[in-house]
Amino acid sequence: MPTSDRNHGIVYLIGAGPGDPGLLTLRGAELLGRSDVVLYDGLSNADLLRHAPSAKHICVGKHGQQRIWRQDEIIAEILIHAQNGLRVSRLKGGDPAVFARTAEEVDALRQADVPFEIVPGITAALAAGSYAGIPVTDRKLASAVALITGHEEPGKSESALDWEALARFPGTLVVYMGVTTAESWTQSLISAGKSPDTPVALIRRCSHNDQQTIHCRLDKVADSLTPASKFRPPVIAIIGPVTELAESMNWAEHRALFGQTILVTRPAEQAEALASPLRDLGAHVLLQPAIAIGPPDDWGPVDQAIADLNACEILIFCSRNGVRYFLDRMMDRVGDIRHLNAPDIAAVGSQTAETLKEYYLNADIMPDNFSADSLAKLLAPGVEGMKITIVRASRGSDTLASTLQSAGADVTQVVAYNNVDVPQAAPKIAEALSNGQIDWVTVTSSATAENLHRLFGDHLKTTKLASLSPITSQTLTSLGYQIDAEADPYTMKALIEAIQADAK
Template sequence: MNSMVYLIGAGPGDPGLLTLRGAELLRRSDVVLYDGLSNAELLKHAPRAEHICVGKHGQQRIWRQEEIIEEMLKHARNGRVVARLKGGDPAVFARTAEEVDALSKAGIRYEIVPGITAALAAGSYAGIPITHRKLASAVALVTGHEEPGKPESALDWQALARFPGTLVIYMGVTTAETWTRSLIENGKPADTPVAIVRRCSHHDQQTFRCRLDEVADRLSPANKIRPPVIVIIGPVAELTETRNWLEQRPLFGQTVLVTRPIEQAEELASPLRDLGATVLIQPAIQIGPPGDWDEVDAAIESLAQQDIVIFFSRNGVQYFLQRVLETGRDMRAFANCKLTCVGKQTAAALADFHLHADIVPPDFTAESLVEELRGQVEGKRITIVRASRGRDLLYESLQQAGADVTQVVAYAHTDVTTPDPQVLQWAKQGQIDWITLTSSATAESLHQMLGESMQQAKLATLSPITSAAVRKLGYTVACEADPYTIESLIQALVKSNLT
């Protein structure tokens, strides 16, 4: 039997903080048991596994530890590879010892994979060094929630009150009145600086600063500072808030909807995350191969007779050139052609196939390409590689200029008709701050999916053509890229958000 259990630390929340070993073992797993402190985005590392949530505060019942162990053993005994994904580090307040005891007793092999524990992450992400050469040479990690039913506390509050360094309290929200009183009564000064860090490393991380004798009031139900929370106690908590780099990022606290096709979404989503945004991805259009390849194959056959080949998008480049390779040819098929691209990203895609774009219009539009080619195309044979839908401006203009023009549909453009339920809910509740729109087709498709709820978000567009389509649908454009690139779209969004 090849059963195996991996006890994997998921880190404090940001999915990028998972270790490489953790990601590798998730890919091997048949089933993942994950808790509410594990970011669900981590499940993308285990696409073939069964995903079982063992509870999330405020959303579903929290499984008892005995139930989790029973479920883990059941799958392992059936010969499956099990990943037990635990928030933070498995060795810090995660009840891993009980799971290891059960696995050892059952004779099941296991591996423990460290993760970044919340105390260390909270210090880094809130800009609070929990050790400091002048202020704190030691750290104590303390649970604020001991096992129920103990006859007395196992914690020496007198020793902790005298501890010459930083105290970090885990799981101390509901018991704040008890442990703060214990510290103060045993000699900890009431005015000791405290930092309360909620949802460390998440897009909505919050940091609250106060005195020790104010903590219980800050964590009372009335103030709605709900778990997960880490409390940092000591002089280091008083250090300047300018160290809080996370919450100072220009898009921190903003939720941005990216609507590009799924294959291209990360090009926009990743830099937005780096700027502090929470990114939702809802493709508005899908990209796929054409219904048949006859038209493309005929165009490939005629390349030797063509003077100019124009690519409208990176998708056109990828689908057309991949088909060239699939038909047994190589890039020498373009030997007699001048290659033209609408957009520098399209030119970059061409370079991936070791081809150079001879012409890229300065503002990356069909209109500027017409101007670039004016006077050069009469009598020329031109192939335009395009999507299944789009404007015919370039085709018509080149024909009027005397060129022999053929349009080839190299890939299909279809609308996505069903939105992700979470995206739809957030849109209706006004929880999306920004929507990015990179084409007219994207704007029209998203309008069909989300309807008037789009009015509650600010819209950022890639070009005047996209902006015109957005306004025609009845929406206001908050910002527009100039020049018409993804980088400029991000810059325009940031600038508009800061003004």
Template sequence: MNSMVYLIGAGPGDPGLLTLRGAELLSRSDVVLYDGLSNVELLSHAPSAEHICVGKHGQQRIWRQDEIIDEMLKHARNGRIVARLKGGDPAVFARTAEEVEALSEAGISYEIVPGITAALAAGSYAGIPITHRKLASAVALVTGHEEPGKTESALDWQALARFPGTLVIYMGVTTAEVWTRSLIENGKSPDTPVAIVRRCSHHDQQTFRCRLDEVADRLSPANKIRPPVIVIIGPVAELTETQNWLEQRPLFGQTVLVTRPIDQAEELATPLRDLGATVLVQPAIQIGPPQDWAEVDAAIESLANQDFVIFCSRNGVQYFLDRVLELGHDMRSFAGVQLACVGKKTAAALADFHLRADLIPQDFRAESLVDELRGHVSGKRVVLVRASRGRDILEESLTQAGADVTQVVAYSHTDVTTPDAKILQAAQHGRIDWITLTSSATAESVHRMLGESMKQAKIASLSPITSQTVRDLGCTVTCEADPYTMDSLVQSLLKFKLS
């Protein structure tokens, strides 16, 4: 039996803060037990594993520690590799000692992988240096939620009140009245600066500044500051307004819906996240192989007799050239053939196969490509590689210019018909600030999924043609990319937000 348990620190929330070792071990796992403080995006590192949530505040029952240990041991005893994904660092208020003791008694091998704990994350993400040359030379990490059933606190509140540095309180939301009173009664000044940091490192991070004697009121249920929260106490808390870079990013607080196919969404989602936006991904279109490869195969076999091959998208490049290789050919099949692409990204996809585009229009429009080809295709044979649907302007215009055009559908292009329930609810309640639309088909599909709630969001469009479709659907276009690239789409959205 080759069982193994990895106790992995998930970090404070941002999935990019997982260690390389943590990602590597997640990829090896057969089952992942994760808590509510672990970002579910981290589960993408373990796509083939069984994912078991052991509880999340406000959404489902929190498992007892003995239940978590029993579940972990059950899978390990069955010879499975188990990842126990724990928010923050396993060694900081994470009850790792109890899990390690149980594993040791059972004779099961384990490894502990550090993670970034919330106190340290706050130093970087909330602009609060928990140590400071002039203000704090020491830090104390304190739990605000001790073991239930204790007859008295194990914490020396008198010593903590006199502590000459920064206090960081973990898990102190529901007990705020108790620990703030204990500090003040033992000599801590009521006007001591405090920073309350909620969901540190997430795109919806919040930082609240107040005095120590105001904390209990701020964390009362009526104010709805829900966990996860850490409270930083001391002079360094006053630095949040000048050093809080995360909440000062230009798109912080904006929720943007990205509607590209799932394997292409990150090209748009990543720069938006980098600017501070909360990004939701709801693909409007599914990309897949054609229903029948016959016409693609025939076009590939006839390449030696063709004069031009035109690619309308990166997807067309990928599917067509992958098929070339699957049929036992290689890039020599394109010897003597001129290659044209609608845009630079499509040309870059060609370059991945060590092919160079001979022609790319300056403004990345099909109409411009036709204008540049018109005087060169009369009497020529042209293969047009395209999706299963889309505009026919290239085929019609090139045929009118005297070309012998063969259209081949290299990939299917179908609508997603059912949106994610949480995204639909967010749209219906006006919680989506922006919707990005990159084609007419995408716009139509999103409108079918979201209906009238689409009108509650601002719309960023990739091109005039997409914009016209949006208007035809009865919606307003807020900004439009120029030129028609993903980078320009992000910049147009940013420019409007800053204007």
């Protein structure tokens, strides 16, 4: 593997794939994690930057949003950082070896004696075929495939492409970067003998959750693509009879939530548990935490509760955060899970119980419908005189504690973590919501509901609201909002199923 020397860093030319961040190679993710600087452009999904959290991120341009850097500017920026001894990643959409101008960057690196590594990526032609249900080769229809640029180097006196040979090509043609030049390359093919009624599939933003596909004839491509504002880049054109297989093989655009934009508002460290299955169903997921989670202001009460565990008869966890903060603190203080050997353990919900299993603990008590009220009713008849510790957040309902106290229990509530409002929403999220570009907002607690109301106000009425529980729904209703989907039982899985049911 290439290594840096005393004078230079190293440059990684990484294929970012077609758009879906899950299609990055393992090697690409590994090298991003080592990087000090990452240069990326509009064809590279910015979500990939999470693999390089400590690196400096430099955007070298995005169509329609900011100036596109010239190639010489990009090369100069790479060299500056590499020659300062840094590890530089250049994220390139698709594969670095396919219409990506990688040779120019490699030449510059060699001349500067800077070591480099090229990491393959999934090129757009192959991804577009797979995500649109089009096999670019087929035993009956096409035994070969040709990749063609629709945007040759400016200044050429004549095209380097043999249009007559391409018109006779016995297989599938795939055109990259052909939006603004559609009239030229389609007419070149037709003039060279390609039938005007040859089927074509135009795939925009392949593998993204807003992927779009147009099927048309070769002589109708220009009408579908130009002006560029009609069907904006990036677009791949697949030409040939294989495109007609899309009707039976298209899977991506048939997913249950394809085309839906869903805002997940859970705390940052918990968001992926909801976001990931939504993406699997085809949704375009945006993240805007409404609540932030952190350690308590004072560990003293938690430490005292840990010291008194032998006297505790029932230890109740109200959330998965409570499990983690309390038990991690206990392990830091005591160093042995066996310290938790006296009390019965109760969990309000299934996810809380699953989190206990991460610490090799099983919940002895759990209500059927995963609510604090139900747990209170379940425990109340037999708790008189018992010592009970409730591990909870810094805010939330006191119903569980008051019900058990009324039943004669000696109850201690312990704040194991802080639950605070996020003070401000990301401007892009606020803009998308105000413009009606978000189909669903998930609301997973009353505190979340209240802060979303503060952050967005009436703009929340431009979207549908999915609530995790009747208590959350009641809070939303009291704030003047309509509930469009409610989980039953009160789990993330059920919340997703409620959104799916409404979307049918």
